[in-house]
Ligand SMILES: Nc1nc2c(c(=O)[nH]1)N[C@H]1C(S)=C(S)[C@@H](COP(=O)(O)O)O[C@H]1N2
């Protein structure tokens with residue numbers, strides 16, 4: 001038995017036991033993080049990668065709202081690389097090759113910087129998160145994602161000192177992504193977060209939905225999901241992740257800085273210059289269905305409010 005297999009076995013046996021002896025109230029993300037570290041140190045394991053994260057997280061972070069159907073989630077999409085109409089991604093995204101898939105990391109000091117998706121997923125505790133997705137255009141859905149917190153990946157990297165932001169990039173493949181043949185956006189699509197936002201336990205990497213592999217139109221094989229921000233922050237089909245010191249270039253805020261900010265936290269009190277953000281149309285309720293009141297931070301004020309304490313949310317929209 002090699003060292004890796006041995007560690008896997010040890011953790012498989014002890015991991016769930018540790019979870020049982022912690023009371024639910026003890027399993028706050030931060031406490032659990034500390035406990036996980038102690039546990040790893042106690043066993044003398046080299047890495048956190050093999051320690052399962054509790055699926056308890058599902059209870060605390062998922063919404064109780066009823067998920068949209070798979071048909072709705074996979075046929076009403078924004079993915080401009082395949083066209084600007086909501087039905088274009090379902091029609092054209094099959095042409096994207098998602099296997100093999102490599103992701104390059106910048107701003108890390110380890111020698112190896114390029115990883116195959118399988119290497120990245122190895123040892124990750126895969127969980128379900130049911131999140132509301134609120135698009136800046138004024139509609140929303142409820143999506144049962146499958147994946148892991150971005151934090152679990154960042155914990156395994158050796159970050160350069162002083163990283164303050166994380167920048168993400170989608171692949172640039174005009175031969176496979178017909179929308180990239182036109183300059184609808186400044187390709188490749190790019191997004192970014194502060195390091196604190198990236199490390200927040202709600203910030204998620206989705207590799208699936210409804211318990212199955214992620215459909216191409218939803219950003220296969222690896223996409224970001226930040227549930228308290230407008231949908232455009234949740235960048236799809238990621239190929240590069242950089243840890244940097246300055247606020248990164250982000251596609252929509254550069255395209256139209258007056259309409260789209262870097263933060264783009266869901267906020268019913270800060271209107272888009274061309275429409276109100278106070279309410280949202282819930283996809284599946286029909287065109288004349290009742291609109292839902294939009295919630296500050298998409299309902300996650302308890303979880304993320306501290307990140308923006310004292311910040312002028314009208315100025316930093
Ligand atoms: N690369 C890329 N990522 C993207 C987009 C895009 O056009 N290209 N659209 C964004 C927008 S505006 C939204 S609302 C969500 C939609 O995600 P969904 O289609 O999985 O519901 O993806 C976001 N991620």
Ligand SMILES: [Mo]
Pocket residue numbers: 078134135136137230231232
């Ligand atoms: Mo969006």
